[in-house]
Amino acid sequence: MAGTFRRVADVFGRIPRWVYIVAALVLAIVFPMLEQAGLMQTLWLRLGTRTLVYVLLAVGLNLVLGETGLLHLGYVAFFAVGAYSTAILSSPRLGIHWNFWVIIVIATVLAMLFGFVIGMPTLRLRGDYLAIVTLAFGEITRMTFNNWESVTNGPGGIPGIFPPNLFGWVVDKPAEFFYLLLASVVLVVWLLNNLKKSRVGRAWNALREDEIASHHSGVRPTQVKMLAVVLSSGIAGLAGAIFAYYQQFINPTYFLFMQSTIVVCMVVLGGMGSIPGAIVGAVVLDATPEIIRQAFTQWLPDALGSDFLPGVQTALQTDFDRYRMLIFGLVIVLMVIFRPEGLLPDQLWRREVHDEDPRDQEHTRQHLFDFEEGEKDLEV
Amino acid sequence: MSFEHVFSLTVSGVTVGMIYALIALGYTMVYGVLQLINFAHGEVFTVGGYIAASTLIWIGVDASTPLWVKLGYFALALVVSVVVTATLGWLIERVAYRPLRGRSRIIPLLSAIGVSIFLQNLLIVIFGPEPIIMPTAIVPAGFVNVFGARVRILQIIVIAVSLLLMALLTWIVKGTRIGKAMRATSQDREAAEMMGIETNRTISFTFVIGSALAAIGGFIVAMYYGSLQFDTGFLYGLKAFTAAVLGGIGNIPGAVVGSLILGLAENWGVGLTLGLLAWLFVVGLALGLYIQMVHAPRRRIDHIADEFRTPEYEGRLKAVYRLAPVVAVKTLLSERTDALVHVSARHAVQLMAGNLVLFAFAVVFFMNGDVQFSSKWQHVISFAVLMAILMFRPSGILGENIQEKV
Numbered sequence: 001m002a003g004t005f006r007r008v009a010d011v012f013g014r015i016p017r018w019v020y021i022v023a024a025l026v027l028a029i030v031f032p033m034l035e036q037a038g039l040m041q042t043l044w045l046r047l048g049t050r051t052l053v054y055v056l057l058a059v060g061l062n063l064v065l066g067e068t069g070l071l072h073l074g075y076v077a078f079f080a081v082g083a084y085s086t087a088i089l090s091s092p093r094l095g096i097h098w099n100f101w102v103i104i105v106i107a108t109v110l111a112m113l114f115g116f117v118i119g120m121p122t123l124r125l126r127g128d129y130l131a132i133v134t135l136a137f138g139e140i141t142r143m144t145f146n147n148w149e150s151v152t153n154g155p156g157g158i159p160g161i162f163p164p165n166l167f168g169w170v171v172d173k174p175a176e177f178f179y180l181l182l183a184s185v186v187l188v189v190w191l192l193n194n195l196k197k198s199r200v201g202r203a204w205n206a207l208r209e210d211e212i213a214s215h216h217s218g219v220r221p222t223q224v225k226m227l228a229v230v231l232s233s234g235i236a237g238l239a240g241a242i243f244a245y246y247q248q249f250i251n252p253t254y255f256l257f258m259q260s261t262i263v264v265c266m267v268v269l270g271g272m273g274s275i276p277g278a279i280v281g282a283v284v285l286d287a288t289p290e291i292i293r294q295a296f297t298q299w300l301p302d303a304l305g306s307d308f309l310p311g312v313q314t315a316l317q318t319d320f321d322r323y324r325m326l327i328f329g330l331v332i333v334l335m336v337i338f339r340p341e342g343l344l345p346d347q348l349w350r351r352e353v354h355d356e357d358p359r360d361q362e363h364t365r366q367h368l369f370d371f372e373e374g375e376k377d378l379e380v
Numbered sequence: 381m382s383f384e385h386v387f388s389l390t391v392s393g394v395t396v397g398m399i400y401a402l403i404a405l406g407y408t409m410v411y412g413v414l415q416l417i418n419f420a421h422g423e424v425f426t427v428g429g430y431i432a433a434s435t436l437i438w439i440g441v442d443a444s445t446p447l448w449v450k451l452g453y454f455a456l457a458l459v460v461s462v463v464v465t466a467t468l469g470w471l472i473e474r475v476a477y478r479p480l481r482g483r484s485r486i487i488p489l490l491s492a493i494g495v496s497i498f499l500q501n502l503l504i505v506i507f508g509p510e511p512i513i514m515p516t517a518i519v520p521a522g523f524v525n526v527f528g529a530r531v532r533i534l535q536i537i538v539i540a541v542s543l544l545l546m547a548l549l550t551w552i553v554k555g556t557r558i559g560k561a562m563r564a565t566s567q568d569r570e571a572a573e574m575m576g577i578e579t580n581r582t583i584s585f586t587f588v589i590g591s592a593l594a595a596i597g598g599f600i601v602a603m604y605y606g607s608l609q610f611d612t613g614f615l616y617g618l619k620a621f622t623a624a625v626l627g628g629i630g631n632i633p634g635a636v637v638g639s640l641i642l643g644l645a646e647n648w649g650v651g652l653t654l655g656l657l658a659w660l661f662v663v664g665l666a667l668g669l670y671i672q673m674v675h676a677p678r679r680r681i682d683h684i685a686d687e688f689r690t691p692e693y694e695g696r697l698k699a700v701y702r703l704a705p706v707v708a709v710k711t712l713l714s715e716r717t718d719a720l721v722h723v724s725a726r727h728a729v730q731l732m733a734g735n736l737v738l739f740a741f742a743v744v745f746f747m748n749g750d751v752q753f754s755s756k757w758q759h760v761i762s763f764a765v766l767m768a769i770l771m772f773r774p775s776g777i778l779g780e781n782i783q784e785k786v
Contacts, residue, residue, distance in 0.1 A: 071489045121770040128417050129770060131489060132625070136618055140763045147756045209484075257614070261497050268490055322509075326501040332494030336487050337479050 020276070028182050032175035045174045051286040052181040053243050058266040058282040059188055059275060060235030065264065066272035066346070067196065068228040069208030071131040074118075074138025075263050078233040080255035081114055082107035082240025084145055087158040087250050094151070100164035104241050111237025112230045119229040123222050130229075138260055146252040157251025164245045177246045184242060188235055189275055195231075196275070204228055205273070258325060265328045268335050271342025280344050285331075289324045384529040389651040390644065391526075395535045395604070397643025398542035402597035403620035404627075404635040405549065406590025412566035412630040413586050414481075419492035420472055421594060422617020423499035424465055426610060428595025429602040430503060432461035433512045441517045454518060461599055462592045469591025470584055478580070496614075503610040511609040514602045538600050545593065546636060553632060558585055566630065615759065622766040628776025637777060642762055649761040655749030661742035668738055672731040677701040680724050700724050704732040734772055 031048055034040040057079060064072045085107045089098045098106075118137055122130045145152045152158065163172040164180075171180055195201050203224045206214035215221050244250050262285065270281025335342065403425050410418045435457040441450060476491045520537065523530045553559040561582045564572040573579050601616070602608040623642045627634025648657065677698045681689065699707045700721060711725035769776065 065486075069484065069486050071486050071493075073493065121767060121774075125770065125774050128485070128489065129625075129774070132417060132618070132621055133766065133770065136622070136763045136766055139615070139618065140760055143756075143759055147754075261493065264490070264493065322501050322504045325497055326505060329494045329496070329498030329501060333476050333491050333498065336491045336494070337476075340483070340487060 024279075025186075029179075032178045036175060042174060045178065047287065047290050049174055049178050049181060049246060051283055052178065052185055053239055053246075054263065054266065054282040054286045055185055055279050056181065056188060056239040056242075057236060057263045058270070058278040059185070059192060060232040060239065061263050062267050062270075062273065062275065062278040063192060063204075063228050063232040063235070065267050066274065066278070067201065067204040067208065068225055069272075070123075070225060070229070071128070071264075072134050072229070072232070073131050073257075073260055073264065074134035074136070074141070075232075075236055076255045076257070076259040077134070077138040077141035078111040078114060078236035079240040079243070079259070080141050080145060080252075081111045082237030083244040083250050083254070084152060084158075084240075085110050085237075086241040086244040087161050088151060090164075090245075091158050091161045093153060093158045093160075097162055100166055100245075103164075104238065107241035108234045108237045111240070112234040115230045115233025116226065118233075119226045123225045123229065135257070135260075138255075138257055142252050142255050142257075145255070152252075155252060157249055159249045161244055161248045161250070163248075171245070174246075177242070181242055181246075184238060185279075188238070189279075193275055200224065200227065208273070261325075262328060265332050268332055269343060271345040272340075274342065274344050274346035277342050277344035277346065281342070284343075285328070289320070293320055384527070386652070386656075387527055387529040388531065389647045391529070391531050391535055393644035393647035394640060395538050395643070396647065397623075397640035398539055399597050399600055399604070399639075400616070400620045400623045400643055401636045401639035402542060402545065402593045402600070403616055404624040404639050405546075405632065406594045407617075407621050408624040408627075408629055408632060408635040409562070409586050409590050411624070412632075413562060413569075413583050414477070414488075416477065416488050417492065417621070418472075418477075418587075418590075419489070419617070420476075420495040420499060421590065422613035422615075422620070423496050423503075424469055424472070424591045424613070425594040425598045425601075425616060426503060426608065426613030427468060427499065427598070428461045428465040428591075429598025429608040429612070430507060430512055431464045431595070432457045432599040433514050433602045433608060434507070435460045436515050436518055437512075441515045443517045445517065450518060457518075458596070458599060461595045465595035465598075466588045466592045469587040469594075473584055473587040478583075500610055500614070507610070509610065511607040512602070513607045516606065519603045519606070534604060538604065541596075541600070545596065549589070549593070549632070552589070558582065562586055619759075619762050622762050625774075626765060626769050626776055628778040628780045630780050631776065631778050634776055634778035641777075642765060645765060646758050646761050650753045650755045650758045652752070653749060654745040654751050654753075658742045658745035658749070661738050661745060665735060665738040665742060668731065668735040672704070672728065672735060673702055676727065676731060677724075680720070684720070696721060697724055701728045701731075704728040708732070730772075 032045055035042055035045040057075065061072060061075050064070050064075075086103050088094060089096050089103050089106065090100075091097075114137075118133060119130075122133045146155055148154070163170050165171075166180075169176075171177060196204075203214065203219045206217070206219055207221055207224060211221055243254075247254075263282075266281035266285050267278050268281070269285060270279070271277030403421065406421050406424070407418060410416060410421070436453060439453050439456070441453055445453070472495055476495045477488055480488045480491055520533045522533045524533060524536070525531075551559075553562060561572070561577045561579075562585070564575065564577055565579045565582045565586075569579050572582075597616075598608065598613070601612065619642060620639065623639040624635045625638070626641060627636070627638025648660070677700075680697050680701075681694050684693070697720070700711060701708070701724065704725075708725040708728040711721055712729065716722050
């Protein structure tokens with residue numbers, strides 16, 4: 001069984017990477033057209049848009065959690081900062097209606113600023129402190145938005161956010177938001193992928209693997225970690241801004257601690273430090289529960305008669321969220337125990353968690369033998 | 381703003397502080413032996429409260445039950461909850477942390493957060509999202525008058541029980557064999573193992589003790605506030621962790637001191653007018669100025685080797701601290717010639733910034749003397765305390781008690 005799995009994985013592993021990227025992009029571009037053509041309910045398009053928001057968050061969190069190895073548990077707070085700055089600056093609440101581009105920049109920069117403030121006292125210390133401070137910050141941000149009624153309208157939230165206007169193109173349909181989000185995802189992924197391969201990216205990975213050794217090789221830990229935290233906060237702020245525009249209404253319950261843990265779970269499931277992993281993790285964890293719910297409450301009863309497993313149907317309709325989170329918690333524990341490298345692992349991280357010698361791996365050995373000179377020296 | 385008001389705020393601050401301490405001890409002990417933040421500890425606390433409350437609901441206590449029977453039920457609920465919770469703590473360590481020992485630091489933290497989510501949602505699945513209500517008959521009602529202030533009998537019981545438990549814990553850690561093993565394990569696990577200490581058993585024992593304390597904390601909170609919700613432990617865990625950091629993580633007396641400070645800060649912060657709170661900042665400012673003017677230069681001078689300790693050099697260091705805005709800033713901006721003076725200048729500027737912040741707070745608070753914080757900002761206070769402590773003294777008030785191995 002495991003052997004078959006490995007062989008199948010091998011076949012898929014031989015397909016070049018650009019094929020996957022093109023396939024994913026084509027799929028994503030065609031997806032909203034299905035709704036336009038009437039082949040799909042709008043429900044699914046809305047789910048897809050939400051998934052893209054999660055993809056953006058997961059890719060951003062991956063920068064801190066996966067690349068740099070810092071546990072960040074209040075990621076949704078930066079998302080909230082972005083969403084609220086958008087809602088305040090572009091809604092009838094205070095009667096302000098600023099330009100989309102200005103707001104996007106403000107939301108991103110403000111979130112970055114908060115990331116900097118959080119990082120300043122904690123990044124000098126051991127990594128665990130960042131976890132607890134971000135956890136506390138996440139809660140405090142939500143409480144502040146909840147209590148600061150003169151600006152945020154408290155638990156009532158801010159309704160009626162104006163649709164964004166991109167040089168005359170008013171974005172207000174789910175499909176248009178889907179494309180807007182897709183563009184941001186592509187932009188962010190492209191940026192992060194380049195960063196990952198750059199000097200800074202190698203510094204992040206070095207810090208994750210051995211802080212002391214990398215410090216002695218000339219990496220400045222605090223500054224480099226700060227860069228990761230600030231950048232990923234900015235991505236969350238951007239995601240928050242677009243989310244607020246899309247939702248047209250936000251209130252503090254969108255920014256519960258649970259949301260942060262869902263994003264952590266996506267990154268862990270997909271594979272820490274791997275950008276495709278983060279994307280796949282977000283898609284799997286956001287879409288699968290919804291598909292299961294639809295399957296048991298709609299498709300299977302439709303196909304097999306409405307008395308199909310009525311207990312399961314009611315359970316899924318009423319207690320769905322609890323079971324979902326229960327399973328997410330279990331997924332995190334099981335993943336870190338049995339497959340810490342995630343579904344689509346990053347090579348470096350896989351070696352780190354399994355203590356593998358890179359020379360033992362077949363493709364590395366092949367690669368080493370490609371050098372014609374010194375073949376004998378490299379024999380291990 | 382009468383004396384009675386301040387006194388009753390103080391009593392409730394100490395009570396809440398004692399509850400935090402019961403949870404913080406679990407965090408700090410686990411951190412001591414494993415250098416791991418046990419994120420699931422807050423949930424263990426909630427489980428303890430839920431088990432105790434549901435045992436009492438299941439037995440069915442009402443007002444007509446005679447007192448000694450009530451006491452018996454109370455003891456039964458306590459025992460059931462402590463046993464179940466201690467088993468849970470043991471199980472968590474066994475299943476979620478032990479297989480991950482020796483992995484990179486972030487992995488057990490992730491596992492801990494997974495366990496925490498799992499337990500919280502397990503509570504919702506079993507008991508539902510509504511809060512569980514403690515039978516009121518079991519909770520000692522009644523008040524006593526202390527210095528003219530009405531104090532709940534329950535508060536006195538809570539403080540007494542917590543003190544008793546802490547004394548017991550001190551005895552276990554300082555006076556028994558297993559306590560000695562715990563201290564050895566937290567100092568150096570490998571060396572302890574070589575000395576014949578079963579570190580695995582010791583670590584399990586630490587989890588059991590910590591969870592039992594948390595269970596009692598959960599029971600107390602359920603009685604004190606009358607109900608408990610599935611996410612109560614999240615906030616309590618966060619605050620108890622703040623308290624543990626405040627006192628110095630890994631440090632057992634530190635956890636108690638930090639918890640008391642945090643409990644008092646929360647209750648005074650929202651119960652007193654800003655005019656009275658300003659005096660706390662004045663005290664803090666006096667302490668800060670003492671550190672800047674007397675304590676810090678003296679410690680710096682102590683570090684100088686005898687043959688270099690000339691009066692001029694001492695005078696230069698003292699001037700850096702005492703005339704921070706002038707000399708220290710000038711030193712920082714000038715060329716780096718003397719490492720000690722340079723480091724001292726940076727330290728002096730940091731201290732001065734802290735003192736200025738305290739001064740600014742004091743002035744602002746005095747100017748709005750009769751305003752009062754709304755109680756909804758209570759949780760923000762502990763966050764501010766956490767940030768401040770990490771900014772200025774990350775090792776906590778009493779210092780950390782762990783040896784960082786390289």
